Amino acid sequence: MGSTKELLFLGWLCMLGKCLSDCGPGFDDQCEDINECLDKPCGKYSNCSNTNGSYYCQCIDGFRNRLGKVNFTLDGQCIDIHECFDFDNICGPNANCTNLIGAYNCTCHFGYTNSSSHGNCTDINECSEAEDKKWDLCGEKGTCKNTNGSYWCKCSKGYTNYGNERTPCSKLDCDSYNGDGESAPSLGGLADILFMMRNSCLALSNPSAAGEGKTDGEALLEKLFTATETILSPGHLDSSEDVSGLLETVENAIMLIGPQLKHNRNKIETTETDAQIAVQRGETQPVGPVHLTSENATLDTDWATAAGTGPYPGFALAALLSYKNLEQSVNRSFHELTGLDKDGVKPSSFNISSKVVSVVVSNPSTQNLSKEVTITLRHLKVVNESSEASYVCAYWNEKGAWSTDGCRQQKSNDTHTVCTCGHLSSFAVLMALYPMKYSFGLQLLTKMGLTISLLCLILCILTFKFCRSIQGTRTTIHLHLCICLFVADLIFLAGISRTQPEGGCKFVAAMLHYFFLGVFTWMLLEGVQLYRMVVLVFNATIRPLYLYVTGYGTPLVVIIISAITRPSGYGTDQYCWLSLDNGLIWSFYGPVCFIIVLNIFFFIVTVWKLAQKFTSLNPDLSNLHKIKAFTVTAIAQMCILGLMWVFGAFLFNEGAIVEAYIFTILNSLQGALVFIMHCLLSKQVREEYAHFLACVCTTQKKRYSDLSSINPSSSSQSQVSIKWPHSRSQKQGSRSGQHTGESQI
Template identity: 45%
Template sequence: MAKRWNLMILVLYLSLMVVLSTHCPNGQVQLPGKGKNCIDVDECAEDIKRCGKNATCHNTFGSFYCQCDVGFISTSQSLNFSAADNEVCKDINECLQDKDICGPNAKCHNAIPHYSCSCLNGFYSTNGSKSFRGSKDITCQDIDECQNGNVCGQNATCDNTPGSYQCVCNSGFRLKSGGFNFSGSQEQCEDICSIDKTICGNGTCHRGADGHFCACHTGSTNYGHKGNRCTALNCDAFKVLNHLQEKQDLMVQLEKGCLNLTGSKDPKELGGKDILERLLSLIDELLSGGAFNDNRKVSTFLNLVENVLKLAAAFIEPPGTTRSSTHTELELLVKKGADLPKGAVTLSSKQAKLDLQLETAAGDSSYYPGFTTVYLLGYANLEDFTKGFFGRMKPEANHRFELNSNVVTVSVSNRNTSHLEVPVKLTLYHLKQTNEFDHTCVFWDASEEGGSWSTQGCQVVESKAEYTVCSCNHLSSFAVLMALYDVEHTFELQLITWLGLSLSLICLFICILTFSLIQSLKSPRTTIHLHLCINLFIAFIIFLAGISRTENRVGCAVVAGLLHFFFLAAFCWMCLEGIQLFRMVVLVFNTNFRTLYMLAGGYGVPAVIVAISALVNAKGYGTERYCWLDLGFIWSFFGPVCVIITVNIFFFLITVWKLAEKFTSLNPDLDNLHKIKVFTITAVAQLTLLGTMWIFGCFQFNEGTIVTSYLFTLCGSFQGVMLFVMHCLLSKQVRDEYGRILSRSSAPWSKSYSNISNSHTSKAHGSKSTQDTGESRI
């Protein structure tokens, strides 16, 4: 009965607790006697794996959350999660996340839940354990295998390396396989001389404290490198040469010294510097004595120089040497070592500059092993002995070839230079600084007709007044050739020019006084004559004073611009004369050109042409020799001149045709027609004179002959004289005025000046009136 009562009490209590707990949130309960306060339920204390494997439950007031254990991460990579999220904790691979977690020289091993580190082969950990975690205090240090006894055996030295070691054969020893280093005990180092009986070539192999060395036999050398093979000396360059017999004693001495050279430090007779000194001395003696009277001797000489330099350079210590003498300038570059040199190199002298790749100079280095050499040798006056040999190169008509640089020889230790994959660049400085003539890169071809200049394989990269840059795919002796337009009789032409221009200036001055001071002659036509003479007068003065003053580039350009303007202005005034005659005869105008219009046409047109030309190409004014237009710019003058001449010829043809019709009419005004005929004839003659001069000038600037040179000089210099004859001496009206002036000047001094003046004035007005009336009737 008591048990049943206790059970009922328990059920009632529990029912009461359930009723009371419904008043608290989830995760909390309310106990009797606690009032209405709720207490937390610890879900993590229950015997249930709420968070799953590799995770830990963390209780909170009224709830709980889960966290993955150390070394694990949830599938969503969240730090906290709930049991309802179905998250799973998986292992973190620390080795992948941080590749340097173990530090240098160590390897990472992933584990669950952590990781471990172990040192690589050849290293040990500083704490002595094979496995450790990454830490600043624990590192992997190299194991020095060379401290563990004689690991390399005899005749070799142990060389410790990070994590390992290698054995290096001592000097004078190597492996049978040909190598000089190894690891382990698979091979042993042996004496080089016993392994390879031919290692010294034409010499005997010996082993010394510094390794093996080769004692070369007589006539052989290893060019100063004791460890290199001995090869036969190339002393053929010193053999007695048939074409240089006058120097055979020196050649024999040099050949003897060459054959006695060995690979030792103290050659018996001649060393590299001795050979160079004697070679330069020989060159000076040959060039100063004029030994080269034919091209075959030149070819022999250049071949000798190349061979001697190649031989001597092998005995010069790096980086080389620079030497000069009376007739030579030598730049020699030397590179020594087993590894072939690479990269660009430049050699410079007063005569030339050489740019090439060291790979080109070295080649396979089989002929001269162990060294690479480049040399640039310039000759002071060798061009004087080679200027007449141009082989198949033929100059154009009335041109001649002239060498405009010193001859230079370029060679390298590489023997295969007949066709280079990478061309060399050679800058040759001009003897005459000019870009007025075409320059060509040439080399001396000994195989062509015994020796001559040739352009094969060479081309011009750039040409300035001071230098020309050549690109060649082979090596030899080089020079720069320029084609000169050959003008003979220079003194005679200059004499004619100065005499003719002096007379022309005097005659033009008389014409200017005549047409400007004598009132009876003034008319539109004489106004045109006046300005034509003024322009030619100024142009001739500028020509005489400044045509050759090229030392100042700006001043020379100004002179060229003024000549351009005044010569164009002269042609424009001639064009106005043709138009004026056309108006008189064909259009029968009763009015003449206004002076303002004539000034605009005579000076405005040439001013516009010169201004445009200067803006387009200011450098076209002035050349290296004369203050005139550059040949590439000359048509800025000839173009307008040709247009003016064409227009004038058109107007003159129509004028002559209309004039012929008037002569055949029934009632011609013979007096005025005769006057117009005279005007037309003189105008045509004037145009022919000036036009002919510049036609000859055009040929002169291109390809002239001595005939065109004389015609151009005569027509140009005596132009003022011809204008004076045509417009003054052949004009009856002008002659009459000259007669009156002369008669007045010779009249008695007692004659009243006022009477003379009045008489002259009345006559002048009458003559001018008659002239104007006659022209008006036309």
């Protein structure tokens, strides 16, 4: 038993000895230390440190333990330290702090510098640096003064930086606002604007004035447009010089006022103008889009284009100015519009189709912009586009005329036109009107009608020349009236649209002028003759020489005077007729109106005298009825011919399709009218026609009888020999009737 207890005690002692010989946690079987850091037990943003039999963790710089411990053994205990909030003024007073993950960064204020990213920013001496690098920091006549973190420019007298201390000084030409200069506009109402701008300019250019005479930009802007309204309110401007003077003065004034404006966006509207002005200021050149809009126009550009290489950096201006009632004053001066042909046809006239707008920017190189600007203009009225008209983007040039150089139409619809321009000025949309292209039906009607008229006039000429029973003063007048009308219609048919060569077109226009005037002159002679026939009882005839001198000499005098005074008025680019632009057309319509008025007087007197004679005791009814018939036909002839040229006045205007058809129809009726009234309605002429036809038919029968009969009988020969004397007796009787006609009257 005792031995058993001893054995158990010895076993326990052995086990206790074995345990006492083990190395414990943190050691291996050989009792060597285990490096726990190899297993990365500390996680992110911390460092692991091994110890004998253990380890500990510490957060890296820029991080801290969640519980505020320095040493720890748990994972995920390190969080970022926000130095910018946790530490006051860590970057110093001249820098901005930016927190980073585990760190921070200091950014120096403008005007300060430091090579380190952790504060200690020091002032930059911009004046010395600019001098060393030979920079013109303050411009001509500007003195640089360094300040803590910045600088400012002091301008000499006559120079200004418009209150922007860190911009170069630019020279002010206050004399440009002097109304006494040679380039000053003649419009007297601009004196107030010039006086106001000159005072503002002088105040800006004199730093020692200490604010005397200076006015803020908004107040100056209001005064400018109030004065502009005073100029435009009475009505349209009289000359192109006045328009150019006003536009230039207002644009220069906006350039002077713009840098003095306090607000970045300014809008001012009066009864005559609507202005939208945007400005940008900054230490560097402004960037981004510019969009200005009003009721009548829209401007789209960008600040880089508006600023350009301006007189000072960090400032840009863009302005859109609309004139509400200026279009009537500039609806002229289209002589420089060239190269606008459409399908080989040049526009015949132009009309202003939008409000006039001015675009002003601070870029001094407005004649050569780096990028085109887009201007959208609203049409004055909705007009559906047709083949006879097109919209043109134009600007008012320095010569006081509209031009299209550098501007083009991007797109257009019924209400708006979008223009793109590589330079800036005052703009408007013009409607180019093209001459009417006559349809095939009108051309066919013209040719057919004039051909019929020419045939009828030939019959009239032959009748008046060879019909002896109606010979007299009136017949002579009718003969030469028909000759003039025949030649005029023939030239009109053959050459009215043949504009080349130019000399030939001028000749055609002159001949048409001459012979159409001749028609009216002979018509006047007919009215004079009717007057003499009813007033003068004896010797009512007019000597042929007097008729020829008056009928052909009077138009010749008019043509000679017209050709000497306005030679360029004969022939145009579209037709060979008198030009409608320089007033030459009145050398035709003036005499025509005078002749019509004079003939109306003669016809009134003639009708009045006829009425008196019809009511007399012993009226010669046959003669009176004959004169009455003559008067009615003459009045009808004058009405038709006069009415024709009433519509002829609109023939060469745009869109006159109805007038063209009426003119063509009436012109075609002229020959037929003369033939009907003076030939077919005359009993003597009808008898002559019947006698002539009878002779022709008898001759044909005789020839037929000679060819068909081998042995003609003597009775037929005797019948023929009896018939011709009878015919002669009729002819003699007819001639005797002549002496009872007009000669007896």
